[in-house]
Amino acid sequence: MVETEAIDRCxxxxxxxxxxxxxxxxxxxxxxxxxxxxVSKKWVEGATVEGLKAPAPIKTRPSLMP
Incomplete structure (x- = not known):
């Protein structure tokens, strides 16, 4: 489920x-x-206002193997 949400955000x-x-x-x-x-400044501001930021990195679970 988490992977699907991360892929959708990306x-x-x-x-x-x-x-x-x-x-x-x-x-x-x-x-x-x-x-x-x-123009590029307006473009960046528009993206920030709409909350369209780069997706957060996908967090992985720690390995169980030593």
Whole structure:
């Protein structure tokens, strides 16, 4: 169950990141170097506001073998 939830979080993060990257690259302002920084800043802030952070690492159980 934990593995399934972790995989779902990873897939969601990758899909959303890919969609946002495509939108960022299609933005005409991104072509202009002087406004590219502000566009990328808005992109990062939007991702943070929506709570779309990188998934937490999957925690594994300690090995029972010495």
């Amino acid at each position: 897939l969601t993060w990758f899909v959303v990141t890919a969609a946002r990257t495509a939108r960022f690259l299609s933005d005409l302002q991104a072509i202009n170097p002087s406004t590219a920084a502000s």
